[in-house]
Amino acid sequence: MSKNKLPTIKEIAKRLNVSASTVSRALHDHPSIGLVTTMRVHKVAKELGYEANKMAIYFKERKTYTIGVIIPDLSEPFFSAALTGVEDAAEASNYNVIIGQSLDNFEREKKIVDNMKDHRVDGVLVSLTKETSTYEHFDSLKKYNIPIVFFDRVPNRKDINFVACNLVSGMLQAITKLVNIGHSRVGLINGPAKLAATLQRLEIYFRCLKENSLSVDQDIIVSTTLAKADNLKAINKLLSLDEPPTAVIVFNDYVLLDCIAAVKAAGLVVNKDISFISFANLPIWEYMDSVPLASIEQFAYKQSSMAAGFLFELINNAAQPNAADIPLLQHIIDSEMIDYTAAK
Secondary structure (H helix, E strand, O other): OOOOOOHHHHHHHHHHHHHHHHHHHHHHHOOOOHHHHHHHHHHHHHHHHHOOOHHHHHHOOOOOOOOEEEOOOOOOOHHHHHHHHHHHHHHHHHHHHHHEEEOOOOOHHHHHHHHEEEEEOOOOEEOOOOOOOOHHHHHHHHHHOOOOOOEOOOOOOOOEEEEEEEOOOHHHHHHHHHHHHHOOOEEEEEEEEOOOHHHHHHHHHHHHHHOOOOOHHHHHHEEOOOHHHHHHHHHHHHOOOOOOEEEEEEOHHHHHHHHHHHHHHHHOOOOOEEEEEEEEEOOOHHHOOOOOOOEEOOOOHHHHHHHHHHHHHHHHHEEEEEEHHOOOOOEEOOOOEEHHHHHH
C-alpha cells in the first residue's frame, strides 16, 4: 500500500478474509457481528491507520454534524460566554461549530446566512444585529430543512424557536433598589429602535416606575445606536438638563463604560452625583475603580447552551414523519440584579 494512500475497508477485509460489509458493521460495533471478529477488525484497522470517511457517512446520513452560530461581536464578553455555551453543548453532541460575526451589520448577517446554507449546516443559532428588522434571509432556510433557534436578541415574532431573558425581574429589582436608597428621578438610556430588546426595556421601565409610584418624564428617556459617539451624546443630554436624573438605567454595560467616562469628564462622581444600573453583568467591573450600583445578569451561557439543546432536538426530529407537528421550542429565563454595593 502506498504511503500516501489511506487504507480502506476493502483492505481490512482482504487482510482478514471477510467481506467489506462485515468490516463496516464491525467498525460500528453492530450486534450482528461476533465479539471476536469485531475485536480483530478494530485491531487491524488500528494497525493500518484506518480512518472513517466522514464525508461518506455524512452523505449517507444526510447530515454534516455541523451547526452555525451567528453573533454580533465575539470580542464582547457576553457573546464570548454565549459561544462557550454553544461549543460545550455541541461537543457533548459530537457536533462542530461554524462561527459568523455579523458585527451588528444587517447585510453582513445576510451573507453569513447564505454561507452557512451553502455549507449545508444542520442548523443555525442566531443573535440578531441591532439593524435587523426583516427576516426573509432566515425564512429562506426552511426550504433546505435547516432549523433556526434564536437567543438573547430575538425577533419580535411568535412563530420562532428561541431562548431569551425576561428583563422584568431584574429591572424591577433595580428600580426598587434605587427608590429604596432615595432616588425618585430615574432616567433611561435605551438602545436602537429596531432591536426588540429596546421596546421591551422601555415597556418594563414604564411598568417598574409605576409599581414604585414614580412618574414618567420623557425628558429623561434617551436612546443610542450603541456607537460610542451616540452613547456620549445620550448621557451628555441627560447631564445638561436643568434637572438631570439622579440615577439612570442603561441599555447595557458597554454603553455604561462610555457614560462613566462622560461623567468623569464633567467633573462628577459616579454613584455620588449620578448613579447607574445597567444590563449584562460584565466580568470587567471587578477591575474598575468606578462601577455601577448593580448590573442585571442575562445569563449568556445558559441562554446559548439551552438554545443549542433546542437546535439539536429540532435536528434530530427533522427526520420524523410528524416533524411539522412538533411544537415550537421557546423558553424565557428570568434576569437577576447583581448588587455590586453589597459585595463591598
